[in-house]
Amino acid sequence: MRVTDGMLVTNFLNNYHNNLEKLQKNQNMLSTGKKISRPSDDPVAVATSLRIRTDMARNDAYTKNADYAKSWLDITDSALNQLGDLLQRTRELAVQGANGTLTQADMQKMANEIEQLKAQMIQVGNTQYNGRYIFAGFKTTTQPFSEDNNSYNGDNGLIEFEVGAGGNKIAVNVPGDKVFDVDLTGTSQLLVMMDNLKSALDSGDHQAVSNLIVDVDKQMENVLAVRAEVGAKSNRIDLIQNRLQDDNYNFTALLSKSEDADLAQVITNLKMDENVYRASLAAGARIMQPSLIDFLR
Template identity: 40%
Template sequence: MRITQSMMTSTMMSGLQGNYKRLDKYQEQMMTQRRINRPSDDPVGVASALQYRSQITATTQFEQNADDADAWLKYGDTVLTEVTQIVQRLSELAVQGGTDTVPKDARENIAAEVEQLYQQLISLGNSQFKGKYIFNGERTDQKPFPDDPIATAYKLDDGEVRYQVGAGITVSVNTLGEQVFGAHGDPSGIFTVVDNLKKALLADDTAGIQNAIPALQKNLETTITAQAEMGGKQNRLEFTLSRLGDLNINYMDLQSKVEDADISKVIIDLKTSESIYQASLDTMARIIRPSLMDFLR
């Protein structure tokens, strides 16, 4: 078989193009610092990288959900702390007003403070987090308590507000209003107890005032129990956030191992490819000499 000049030129050009593509590949990896820049670079690696990216996206969303849930719980804990302080103050006033030696006008002054605390309890019962009422179950867009819960009937929702913080894992963040404040007409509910205390103070009813003391203590215990449950959920979320953070770091590390380039290796391959490409150009320049036909054109 006769080897012609055209065959030699075609073969060398094909080799030169291959060397240039290899050089271009390493130049691109050097610029992007990524081993995979298109699916054809590593089809199996691309599948793994997409899976890791999906896991990172999901875990990041779970982290955001857990952060929101934790913020809700912290706000709820602040509200319950204030409720506890008010009930403690009401207990002090009941003890103070329940003494037989306290004059009627002093009891009326105490009743005035009790009324202010009663109004503050209503305000706390209608607390909102990011525009959502926290004591009305799943009906977060509806105000749970009327301006006067004793005179106006109300019905609270008992649904749970849950945040998804993992695959198939949810956490409830709300405290039911009836658990803390009681249902409408409940004689042991905080609103009814405070209203009865105020009426007893105004009526100068020592026995009625003294009866409010154990009722307030029971409400205090109920509020503290609700706050303790909320604290347990916060502890759980702290562990969840820590675990999600570790998972994200792990997935990012795996993604990096699949997608990112080994820069030291890329530099060596790039320098080698540059040398090979330059040598190919030099070789072609020596082999492909101008012929007589080139001069006749």
């Protein structure tokens, strides 16, 4: 095969452009820190990265739901704690009111305090989180309790948040009918008990007050049971949040392995490519030297 001057120049230019392309690729990896700048660089790695990013986006959504659920449960636990304190004070007054040595004036003062305790219980029952009533079931925009009557205006709906793959959901709310012991007629037996206790104190009926202590204890046990349930859910959310945090760390590590360049290796390759590029330039400068014209001179 006869080697022509055109072939030498063409081969030189092809090799020159190949070396320049390798140099540019390593310079791009060094400046961006990524080993993939377009899908054609590594189609398999790009597909893997897309799957990982999809998993990370889904994990972020679960994390936000878990954080929101945790806040809701914390608000609920705080409200139940207040309700428990109010019932504890109610019981103290009932025990005092059952003492037959108290005067009618003393009984009246305690009746007035019971009235205020009931008003505070209703306020706790109307606790809101992010503009939504936490004890109203699905009717989060409807005030569940009012001071006009002892009826419950919410429902028994459970609001669930998805906090994991495979339909992993958790109910974050406790309907008010469960907390305030609402019967089939929609009447809160807890609030009715407060009215009965106030009436017994107003009338100075020590025996009636004494009989109501059992009802107070029943309501306290109910609130404690509900609070224990909320606490168990809160603990579960803590575990879910820890797992989601670990998953996010693992996804980040996998994404880094798939996309991030090994800077030490890139710098080494870049230095080698620079040397090859310089050598190709030097070789190109010597093409066609000497030429046939040089021999004819």
